[in-house]
Amino acid sequence: MPVHSPVELAELDVTHPELSPALGYSDNLRELRERYRRFIEEVCRPREDPAWIHDIPAQDALFAELRPIAREWGLYGPMIPVSLGGLGLNLRDGAAVLEELGRSPLGPGAVHAAAPDETNIAMLDKLATPAQRERYLTPLAEGRARSCYAMTEPSPGAGSDPSMLRTTARRDAGGWIIDGHKWFISGAVGAHFAIVMARTDEGPTMFLVDADNPGFELVRDIACVGASLSSHCEIRLNACRIPDDAVLGEVGQGFAHAQLRLEPARITHCMRYIGLARRATEVAQSYVAQRNSFGTPLGENALVQSLIADNHIDLHAARLTTWHVAAQVDLGMSVKHESAMAKVFVSEAVNRAVDRALQVCGAFGISYESQLGMLYQNVRAFRIIDGASEVHRVAIAKRALRRQVSP
Numbered sequence: 523m524p525v526h527s528p529v530e531l532a533e534l535d536v537t538h539p540e541l542s543p544a545l546g547y548s549d550n551l552r553e554l555r556e557r558y559r560r561f562i563e564e565v566c567r568p569r570e571d572p573a574w575i576h577d578i579p580a581q582d583a584l585f586a587e588l589r590p591i592a593r594e595w596g597l598y599g600p601m602i603p604v605s606l607g608g609l610g611l612n613l614r615d616g617a618a619v620l621e622e623l624g625r626s627p628l629g630p631g632a633v634h635a636a637a638p639d640e641t642n643i644a645m646l647d648k649l650a651t652p653a654q655r656e657r658y659l660t661p662l663a664e665g666r667a668r669s670c671y672a673m674t675e676p677s678p679g680a681g682s683d684p685s686m687l688r689t690t691a692r693r694d695a696g697g698w699i700i701d702g703h704k705w706f707i708s709g710a711v712g713a714h715f716a717i718v719m720a721r722t723d724e725g726p727t728m729f730l731v732d733a734d735n736p737g738f739e740l741v742r743d744i745a746c747v748g749a750s751l752s753s754h755c756e757i758r759l760n761a762c763r764i765p766d767d768a769v770l771g772e773v774g775q776g777f778a779h780a781q782l783r784l785e786p787a788r789i790t791h792c793m794r795y796i797g798l799a800r801r802a803t804e805v806a807q808s809y810v811a812q813r814n815s816f817g818t819p820l821g822e823n824a825l826v827q828s829l830i831a832d833n834h835i836d837l838h839a840a841r842l843t844t845w846h847v848a849a850q851v852d853l854g855m856s857v858k859h860e861s862a863m864a865k866v867f868v869s870e871a872v873n874r875a876v877d878r879a880l881q882v883c884g885a886f887g888i889s890y891e892s893q894l895g896m897l898y899q900n901v902r903a904f905r906i907i908d909g910a911s912e913v914h915r916v917a918i919a920k921r922a923l924r925r926q927v928s929p
């Protein structure tokens with residue numbers, strides 16, 4: 523059916539006064555954001571195809587085609603440090619950019635800003651030794667390698683409760699031997715290495731494990747609802763022998779180090795998912811402007827207007843809480859409490875927004891032709907990944923009651 527192109531709708535607000543340098547944003551952020559928007563519209567969207575959701579080799583080939591284009595446009599690696607060939611944006615500027623990228627399922631991967639590589643690069647940049655930087659970080663940042671992060675385990679291992687970690691690493695002549703079972707490990711198909719969390723006598727520890735290690739077994743890719751363009755895999759570590767210098771960070775400090783990854787990861791996920799929900803809202807606005815019911819355009823019906831308005835309210839609030847946490851992280855502040863609240867609010871707000879967008883588009887919304895079917899599937903996992911809403915709520919309430927934190 524004829525609908526306004528989302529390009530036209532997106533063009534309505536490209537001046538972005540809310541990102542003025544007077545408010546502390548970088549001088550070129552508005553121009554940069556506009557360039558990312560054009561990249562999504564002109565390069566990524568024409569290549570979108572739901573058939574790729576579970577076709578990892580096709581995705582890898584597509585990203586290999588798109589990343590040189592991203593480099594030509596000066597858009598490669600927005601969150602990758604400048605020393606590693608990226609743009610080195612801070613999280614506050616990154617929020618505007620990752621939202622634009624989130625408008626296409628291909629956007630983050632096309633510029634090398636997708637999970638889990640994006641946050642693994644940031645963590646390796648903080649923790650890796652010079653030899654680990656050369657072997658793992660440089661190829662990862664340059665897009666010559668892919669990575670995954672392996673924490674979650676099937677029952678009775680670690681899920682919501684990390685203290686249930688069962689994977690073990692024991693010292694052996696000149697190295698370690700890891701035994702364990704992991705699942706839902708994103709990006710494992712095609713990954714060159716995994717960052718594996720395992721229990722040692724000194725406490726939880728992170729290890730760099732090459733995917734071609736004979737003890738690293740990729741059991742299967744677990745088909746999930748939507749869940750973005752990635753594999754989510756079951757992995758076994760079978761007497762997996764690794765050298766001493768495969769320890770990432772300090773032995774026994776794995777959970778503390780993981781916080782370096784978790785808090786920014788939650789927030790960059792929020793940014794990309796806000797972009798996804800914005801895209802859904804654009805499709806809905808376009809539809810209700812065109813479609814008539816009982817003699818009037820849907821967009822003039824107060825009940826439909828209420829749903830559209832609620833999307834804008836949810837997305838505005840989601841942006842503000844995300845930007846606030848991003849600014850705090852940039853200032854080096856501890857954001858455990860705030861990032862948990864932001865993650866719960868944003869993950870639920872974007873689910874509400876995509877659901878409303880789909881509803882006002884009727885059958886067209888359910889279809890993959892509107893893209894809403896794909897966006898609806900992709901957004902659901904966000905209420906579980908990076909900690910389920912219920913787990914965060916319990917932690918938020920406990921902190922609030924312990925410290926008498928005021929709302």
Ligand SMILES: Cc1cc2nc3c(=O)[nH]c(=O)nc-3n(C[C@H](O)[C@H](O)[C@H](O)COP(=O)(O)OP(=O)(O)OC[C@H]3O[C@@H](n4cnc5c(N)ncnc54)[C@H](O)[C@@H]3O)c2cc1C
Nearest residue numbers: 671672673674681682706707708749903907908909910912
């Ligand atoms: C698409 C996707 C990608 C993922 N990628 C990765 C990855 O790359 N690496 C990785 O290590 N993990 C990954 N995960 C796993 C993710 O981190 C876990 O799913 C999450 O931590 C929850 O653990 P669980 O699934 O074992 O849920 P469980 O611990 O089994 O909990 C199930 C449900 O019970 C409820 N619940 C649990 N504990 C509490 C509590 N204390 N209070 C109230 N309610 C509670 C919640 O509703 C929760 O959803 C991914 C998951 C998904 C869905």
